[in-house]
Amino acid sequence: MSLATVHGVVIDGVRGVMVRVEVAVSDGLPSVGVVGLPDASVAESRWRARCAVEASGQAWPNRRITVSLSPAEVRKHGAGLDLPIAVGVLVGASARPPDRLATTGFIGELGLDGRLRRSAGLLAAVLAARAAGLAAVVVPAEGTADLAKVPGIVVTRARDLAQVCAFLAGAEEASSTAPDHEESTAGPAVGAPPCDPLDLRDVRGHDLPRWALEVAAAGGHHLALVGPPGVGKTLLAQRLPGILPPLTEDRSLEVAAIHSVAGLPRSSLLLAEPPIASPHHSASAAALLGSARGGRVTPGSVTLAHHGVLFLDEAPEFTRPALEGLRQPLESG
Known part of the structure; x- marks a missing residue:
């Protein structure tokens, strides 16, 4: 049996809560089970993750897969755990976990084509990852240019699961800076004065x-x-x-x-x-x-x-x- 641990975040109220996503890939009949008080959207993430992995050119392990979400007493909801579950399966099926895995959080919803989509409360999730002491966090590239302004954590933006796999393999973060058209609409920096204040x-x-x-x-x-x-x-x-x-x-x-x-x-x-x-x-x-x-x-x-x-x-x-x-x-x- 091989075991992978990935850092994810869920929203609890108006704050982010760190979730330890443990993925065990073992011998047995091919199946995927999710435990740890998931709601319907989290339980369905196994199907989104499988389609996204295959669409990204990776092989889904034909073995028994168990996904544990810790702490188990916290209700997990939302699609933001799609990405850490997919990364955990890929890392669990490989022989050696990437060096970046221990200090990086993963947040985002996966489309069936492997694209990353932003989830609600993304900024709160990034702040929770920073408070937990993580050095970096991977988020969807769509509409997240302003997250690069958050101090104290490196925000890497990826368009799809293939880019996340390249990041874990040690490739340069091609999308760590936003495209020109997105930067122009990303909004002011932290602490910037209002554009047209009422005086x-x-x-x-x-x-x-x-x-x-x-x-x-x-x-x-x-x-x-x-x-x-x-x-x-x-x-x-x-x-x-x-x-x-x-x-x-x-x-x-x-x-x-x-x-x-x-x-x-x-x-x-x-x-x-x-x-x-x-x-x-x-x-x-x-x-x-x-x-x-x-x-x-x-x-x-x-x-x-x-x-x-x-x-x-x-x-x-x-x-x-x-x-x-x-x-x-x-x-x-």
């Missing part, structure tokens, strides 16, 4: 409300703006993030990871300006506070406003369950 200088008059905004920004206080329609409450609230201190590098990446799990556009993820979330007053408690279903967590407006501003326009119009759900976060700060 408090746009507000004329309102000396007392402006002073209240400055006090709230300096002390991190909650703020209630009360007045008739059209006096500028929304105008002032939208400019509060512009006078908050810029996000540090770690906080900027933390906010970006939350937004990546939520599937928001990536063009504005790596900004130094604190985020602002402004839900409509008809939003449900789940939309405001977040929800969990089938092991997947959908961040709500409260989470999306992390390290920033949660603006509740027409606050009395929100439903009672939504406002009751905000009581403890407001009291605890």
Whole structure:
């Protein structure tokens, strides 16, 4: 029996959790079994991995294959484990594991043609790999040019499984830098200022409300703006993030990871300006506070406003369950 160990990542809530993918290739009737509390999408990865391996010109071992996902008590969901499972099978069938395997994480969904596709929460997964002490991580090349800006870890981008095999064999990372057309749309670097910020200088008059905004920004206080329609409450609230201190590098990446799990556009993820979330007053408690279903967590407006501003326009119009759900976060700060 030959055994291979590959590092993968799954999303748990709004953070990444390292998964140890152990693949045992042994004698016996040809079969593939996945253990370790996988959901349907992870259990089906064995078929995607097999088709991708064969499409990449590699031989799928005609032996008994057992895939163990550790820690076993954590529910594994999503297609991000396709790549580490495929790499584990290929390494387990070979005589000698590559030197890069022990310090490299693998994240990505596999197509039947061997192409790599990005999965939800990719930035959170990369940050989890960095926190685990890995030196490098292999991710899909599609739409991931901004991940190269994450400090402390080498991000290698591959188009398909064949490129990953070449990387493990010691070849140069041809796709470690993005194509020219992708670099031009990759977005700003970590800590970059916003392109067109809303500035408090746009507000004329309102000396007392402006002073209240400055006090709230300096002390991190909650703020209630009360007045008739059209006096500028929304105008002032939208400019509060512009006078908050810029996000540090770690906080900027933390906010970006939350937004990546939520599937928001990536063009504005790596900004130094604190985020602002402004839900409509008809939003449900789940939309405001977040929800969990089938092991997947959908961040709500409260989470999306992390390290920033949660603006509740027409606050009395929100439903009672939504406002009751905000009581403890407001009291605890």
